[in-house]
Amino acid sequence: MKIGLTAFIISLLIVSTSYSQQSVTSLVKSQAMEMAKAMVKGDTRNFSKYMLPELVEAGGGANKVNLMMDSMFAVFKSFGGSVNRITYGNPGKIVSFKKELQTTLPQTTEVTSPFGDVVLSSTLVAISRDNGKNLYFYDTSLGRAEQLKNKLPNLSPDLVVPPPEKPKFTPKAQ
Numbered sequence: 001m002k003i004g005l006t007a008f009i010i011s012l013l014i015v016s017t018s019y020s021q022q023s024v025t026s027l028v029k030s031q032a033m034e035m036a037k038a039m040v041k042g043d044t045r046n047f048s049k050y051m052l053p054e055l056v057e058a059g060g061g062a063n064k065v066n067l068m069m070d071s072m073f074a075v076f077k078s079f080g081g082s083v084n085r086i087t088y089g090n091p092g093k094i095v096s097f098k099k100e101l102q103t104t105l106p107q108t109t110e111v112t113s114p115f116g117d118v119v120l121s122s123t124l125v126a127i128s129r130d131n132g133k134n135l136y137f138y139d140t141s142l143g144r145a146e147q148l149k150n151k152l153p154n155l156s157p158d159l160v161v162p163p164p165e166k167p168k169f170t171p172k173a174q
Helices: 004-039 046-047 053-056 064-076 145-151
Strands: 082-089 095-096 100-113 115-127 137-140 170-171
Touching: 004 046, 004 082, 004 115, 004 137, 046 064, 100 145
Parallel strands: none
Antiparallel strands: 082 100, 095 100, 100 115, 115 137, 115 170
């Protein structure tokens, strides 16, 4: 009888673990989509909620970071640029490391300018410090691999971050 009960408890643990992995995977995608909506709208206040707090502080705090992003969006729009669409692939394996849940998420960003269209493929690192309730995202294309470890010192060595891809540029017909 004990063997049957033990097997039942183990199977429940396996099911609950895979369910939590699945729910965190769903949260990664849904929160990334909320972040993308904010980016496309130019809503820097909501967009910055998904930035790692220590990187926001390193940038001078939330007000300064939001002001800089607002300025960059305004300049980009004044030159006829726009972020048209951001899409996501499936998150990688979720890794638990140093009290964080971590995963990678492929991202494709489509940008238009008067000169042409650009498709940027990158990988985000998604980090949760509260068991998946809230996520922060870091775009790995923002620096070289060695800079990634400096900016994200708690990054798990088991997390696989693919090398960045070159942007695809399609010039507009003149």
